[in-house]
Amino acid sequence: MKDPRQYLADQLALLRQTHPLVVNITNYVVMNNTANALLALGASPIMAHSHEEMEEMLTIAGALVINIGTLDRQWIARMKHAAQLAVQMNKPLVLDPVGCGASELRTHTSRELCEIAKALGPKFIVRGNASEIMALSGEIRSTKGVDSLETSDNALGAAMALYRQYGCEVVVSGETDYVVGRRIFTLHDGHDIMPRVTGMGCTFTALTAAFAAQPQQEYLSPGLASAAVMGVAGKLAAAQSQGPGSFQMQMLDALYQLTPEQLAASVTVSELS
Numbered sequence: 282m283k284d285p286r287q288y289l290a291d292q293l294a295l296l297r298q299t300h301p302l303v304v305n306i307t308n309y310v311v312m313n314n315t316a317n318a319l320l321a322l323g324a325s326p327i328m329a330h331s332h333e334e335m336e337e338m339l340t341i342a343g344a345l346v347i348n349i350g351t352l353d354r355q356w357i358a359r360m361k362h363a364a365q366l367a368v369q370m371n372k373p374l375v376l377d378p379v380g381c382g383a384s385e386l387r388t389h390t391s392r393e394l395c396e397i398a399k400a401l402g403p404k405f406i407v408r409g410n411a412s413e414i415m416a417l418s419g420e421i422r423s424t425k426g427v428d429s430l431e432t433s434d435n436a437l438g439a440a441m442a443l444y445r446q447y448g449c450e451v452v453v454s455g456e457t458d459y460v461v462g463r464r465i466f467t468l469h470d471g472h473d474i475m476p477r478v479t480g481m482g483c484t485f486t487a488l489t490a491a492f493a494a495q496p497q498q499e500y501l502s503p504g505l506a507s508a509a510v511m512g513v514a515g516k517l518a519a520a521q522s523q524g525p526g527s528f529q530m531q532m533l534d535a536l537y538q539l540t541p542e543q544l545a546a547s548v549t550v551s552e553l554s
């Protein structure tokens with residue numbers, strides 16, 4: 282890869298030209314936040330989950346998000362159907378295993394979705410917090426809920442195991458973000474106010490799908506692009522905020538204002554050898 286910073290700048294510039302459409306099957310908590318974040322960055326969201334329209338949706342979309350945050354039996358059937366279609370249509374799929382480990386239903390469903398999506402290889406991406414990634418891999422059995430009890434450093438082994446098992450890119454968020462694929466990157470941006478706002482991880486997942494939706498140039502790592510954008514926008518937004526309320530608003534403005542040059546200059550990224 283050329284310098285990862287150049288790759289990141291190119292990816293953001295391309296996104297602003299192509300406005301990729303992302304289909305989101307997501308949770309009731311974050312539908313509005315993630316749609317706004319995609320729009321603010323320059324992508325185009327649609328929230329859709331019905332069986333009847335999913336094939337048409339995926340025909341026009343560049344990528345699919347499956348976020349299990351408020352799952353139930355009916356939603357699980359929709360998620361599996363959409364994942365199967367994504368495989369058939371060779372569309373990138375980003376899974377957010379929200380709350381994996383908090384209930385058997387979440388853990389089991391996340392694994393079933395991974396089994397379906399693994400046929401996509403690197404076009405399948407899992408983005409979760411440390412507890413979720415460790416529960417998905419089987420390294421821990423239970424978690425507290427949707428927030429992480431673990432540091433992302435502790436989840437690196439689990440992320441590598443998932444990469445080997447499913448061939449997917451695995452993105453673990455936290456104070457340090459880890460992007461684990463054929464290569465492994467760490468990013469040290471963001472701000473500790475981010476886990477105090479619901480939906481920041483879901484936003485990360487949705488932005489990952491926006492990068493996955495565009496034609497990849499030299500190196501396929503949508504998770505690296507979204508981690509950089511979340512981290513740099515998060516730092517900029519936190520500097521303008523008084524607390525979680527104003528942070529939410531400032532985050533949308535930062536996603537909108539972020540330039541490719543600023544992204545390349547501000548990101549703290551390194552490759553693990």
Ligand SMILES: Nc1ncnc2c1ncn2[C@@H]1O[C@H](COP(=O)(O)OP(=O)(O)O)[C@@H](O)[C@H]1O
Pocket residue numbers: 409410411427428429454455456457458470471472473474475476480481482483485511512515
């Ligand atoms: N302590 C922290 N310091 C800096 N950034 C953080 C911290 N915790 C989380 N983040 C950032 O917040 C975003 C959401 O991550 P996280 O809170 O782990 O996800 P989730 O909301 O799914 O639990 C990511 O961009 C991550 O880098």
Ligand SMILES: Cc1ncsc1CCOP(=O)(O)O
Pocket residue numbers: 308310311350351379427478479480481482483484
């Ligand atoms: C609070 C909550 N409960 C079910 S889904 C959800 C949103 C979780 O969003 P995030 O993981 O991005 O904080």
Ligand SMILES: [Mg+2]
Pocket residue numbers: 379380409410427482483
């Ligand atoms: Mg989450």
